[in-house]
Structure formats: structure tokens, C-alpha cells
Amino acid sequence: MTVPVILDCDPGHDDAFNILLAAAHPRIELLAITTVAGNQTLEKTTLNARRICAVAGIRDVPIAAGRDRPLHGPRRTAADIHGESGLDGPGFGTGEPVVPQDPRDALALIRETLLAHRAPVTLVPTGPLTNIAALLLAHPDLVGRIERIVLMGGSTGRGNTTPAAEFNVLCDPEAADVVFRSGLPVTMFGLNATHQVRATPAVIARIAALGTPLSRLCVELLTYFASTYREVYGFDAPPLHDPLTVAHLINPSLVSLVRAAVTVELNGTHTRGATVVDLHGVTGRPADVEVGMEVDAEAFWDLIVEAVRVLGTPSG
Template sequence: MSSRPLIIDCDPGVDDAIALLLALASADELDLFGITTVAGNVPLALTAANARRICQLAQRPDVPVYAGCPRPLLRSLVTAEDIHGSTGLGPGLLPEPTLPLQTQHAVAFLIEQLTTASTPITLATLGPLTNLAVALIQCPEIAQGIERVVMMGGALGPGNITPAAEFNIYVDPHAAKVVIDAGLPLTMLGLDVTHQVLTTPDRLAALEHLGTPVGTAAAALLRPYGQIDCDRHNLVAPPLHDPCVIAYLLRPDLFTGRPMRLAVETEGTLCLGRTVANAFPSPTTPANATVVETADAEGLYALLTERLGKL
């Protein structure tokens, strides 16, 4: 089988970093055209630098990194340094990047790639959807070049930044609405799934025991990550969000989901950024997304450990 053409849009972030490593370690299956970054977990300058740090760690200088939008469409930027630390990847864990940042804007890169692709491209979105929304607004024709959007975002149940909203959608709900309403083939992996995928001590030790620079760095990044989520959501170990998207592309058999009608709240205050999924679509409100509901966490961590062992 030929590898899947892929662009990853992200805001690294610890869990984004692990997702990028999983993708970079899976070159036989994922043909990564580029990484686009957006402001989210930390400001844009840091997300762009962190993506390059990860490519450098993985010894993949061939993968270009493009910086995108520094703020949401209509709102002020909300970040998550309380979860990811002031730099997004912890102080001093990875050296300053020497790989260059591409001069082309991420939105221009998306438009160029999606309008010239000979084969439709999959988009893995791991952060706020600002870059993709702006690209769709500037050039709606890019939809023809998109095979599928697989996004980490949203929740069927409680949120993780407000009682109603998940972080990625809350940061730029208006961008999420643009993407969800664009009629694209869309798969959502929300908190209901990612809160099943927990970094237990045994799973963390398996990464550390790889004995490689990547395994050691991944374990060091994950060790302090996510304790706030454990406390807030009464979880026995920290959840791992963004790698679920890459694992879904590699091993969809590890997940189950079903078609639903998906919408996002952009008008309210108490529920701003809330994803509303109707599990009973009808002819008047047809399904517009596949919403993933379960994950095989043991299989996912086995995949992650095996792949990171190749770097």
C-alpha cells in the first residue's frame, strides 16, 4: 500500500509533541508533507519552535514547519501554560531548534498543497482550527483536495477548560464552526476518547526503557504532564489526547465510532465552544462527522512504544 498524504496542524504542547513523534516514526504509512502550527497551548512563536524541536529530535529535517495564525478569528488568545509549562515542552528538555522555519505562511502552504495535490490529503488537526478555517475562507476550493479532516477536539460529555467546552474548540469556536460547517469528511476524537487513553506508570516506563534519545525525551515530557487533568477529572493517570489522532490514522481498528450530526456553540457564554453531537441524525439533520467513542488504550500505547523505538 502507498503511504497516506498527510499534513499535521498543531500547537505543541506535550501531547502534540508525542503525536508528531508517532507520525514521524511512521513514514512507511504516513507521507508527511509538512507541519503547520497555530497559537493554542502556547503562543505561535513557541509552537513553531517546538514543532522544529520535535523534528530535530526525530532526525527528520526533511519535514518542513510553517507558522500560521497567531490568534483566533474573533477572540483573544487563551493558552494552556498551566498544563504544558511556560514553553509548551518543559524547561530545557529539548535544545533550541536549528532547523529553519519556512518563510511561507501556514495558510498559504495549506492552500497551495490542497489545490495542487494529485491525491487528496488527510489533515490531522491537533489544536485550534484557525489555520484551516482561514484557508477555507480564503479559498473554498481547497475542500476538493481534502481526503478527510481528523481532529482532536470537542467532547460529548464535560469539557476540560470550562464545564461545557474542550480546549481546542473553546480557543477558537468560530474557526471550528467554519470547519464543521464546510461539508468536509470529518472525524472527531474528543475528550470522551482521550480520557480513556491514560499514561499509567507501566506505560511510561515502557517508553523510558526503550533506552533511546526519543524514548527518554518522550518519557521526560510525559512524566510531569497532565496531573491537573487527573485532579480535575478524577482520572487514575494523565490522559494523552493528540496521539489518538495519529493512532487512528495508523490503526483505526483500535477505535469505534459512528456517524453523528455535529455542531459547535458560538453565541452563548456559559456554553461557548461546546460541541453538540446528535447521535440520531435524520434526513433533515444528516450526519456530518464520524464521532469516535472508544479506544483500545493498551493497543495504542503498544503502537506508540513500538514506533518510537524506531526513531
């Protein structure tokens, strides 16, 4: 059976590969893509989603722009990691992508897609959770149309934007709090899991060996991504965070999961945006979130390489 999915994202290099994986794999029914401000401004993340769909031949998935700032507090971006465009590295040119932007806003597209689909839909947010929180606050009647939320964000340990907080959650802690307290089934893939899937030179060589225009673009994306992760964090290879969400939906055995209570810190002087993950049940709160732990990195990269191959092959 296929898994009907709406991607909510802020492309972003790793988001780009998540779009490719969701569009390429037959187990995923990609219904819509919505964008949010995060890795770059909303205008840029929306353009980037259209660019990726255009170069990959993804023509039948609507793309709508969502919120351009968090529910509360100032907007932040990650230009130090993703560049001024949000997808620095390849040359996309200056023309408009052939894939258009849907005239609806993200919340309207999500709402109409949920209502129109024959079965509940899985929401896959891989950026700040602003759009998803806004949807839940504005349309609580839609909860029954949502199968689950599978997100990239947070960590069981330390952060990457502050010592305590991961970027997506820190961008809008109040939105993350709404999502984690929504009562919906939530699966969280945080830095503790995503740092296990790094795009090593051997991985990049596998993609380069495909020898297609799409594979060359993917190599350019990963090469740039590697350079910023090396400069900012000292990593020898960059972690491809976001595709772990869709990879899990394709192959649920790819990541081991534990159940835990997860709380978002909203007020800490040094810890705002931290995800407090109660792995040992010491708080007594319900263990109502699935948390990704150990990853089969080889199986993950097999999925990514195959997605680039499929979408890069004219008959694919």
C-alpha cells in the first residue's frame, strides 16, 4: 500500500533530496508540497521547491507557499549552511522554473488536500513547524484527516544552532510545542538520528557515477553542503537530515524507534527551543512520541541513490 504524504519544507539542500525521494519511490503518494520560511526566506524556499521539481521532472504535485515568519519572535535563516539562495552550489539560472506556484496558500492547500483524499494523510514537516501548528490551531476539525506527523527536528541530546536547540525547533518553539501537544501520533527524527547519515565522498561518488544531469546537480548540492558543514561545524561529511522522514515511511525498519515524552522548552535563558526527551520515564509524563534512534545508514543511502537514478532516467 502507498502512503499518502504532504511535504512541508524549507528547501534547503537536505529538503531537496527529501522531495526527490518522496517523488521517486512507489510506496509514497506525494499529494502536495508546502513551503515555510526557515533555511531561507519564504520567497526563496518556495522558488527552491519549484526548481527541484522542475529539474527532476516532477510536474503533477502542487506547491504552495505558507508562513513567512514564526508564530512568535523574530525570523531566522541558515544562510551560513545553505547559502544566500538556500540552495547554493548548482547554477539554476535566472529564469522562472517551469513548475508553477499554486495560487492557494499552504494552509488552504493542505486543508483541501486532506478533505479531498480518500484516507487520512501523513504530514511530513522538515522545516520550522509554523505551517503545521497554524493549521492545527485554525482547523482542529481536520485532526481526523491526519494519519500522523513524521517530522525532522529536535534532538535527544545537544543542538546545532544553540548548544541546546536544533534549528527547526528553535525557529519557532511555540509552533513545535503545538505540534508535540496536539494529541496526534508524532514521530521525531532529531539530530541524534540524522547525524548518522552523512554524505561521505563514497556516497557522493555513487551519485556521480549515475552520470545524468540530475545526478550532477545532486553532486553539486552535496559538495556545497559539505563545504559549509566543514567550515561551520568541522564535520568531515554533511548529514542529510530531512530524507530520514520519508525513508522511514518507505522502510519502517530503517530506523529504530523508542517512545518517550517530548517537551519543547519555551522560556529557558540558554535552552529556548530545546526538545527535552524523557528517554527514561523520569518525569512520569506519557511516552506519546516516537523518537528515532539507530539508523541503517547503508539502506538509507541505497534509497537516496535509487531515487536520483529513477528521476534522472528519461524513462524512469
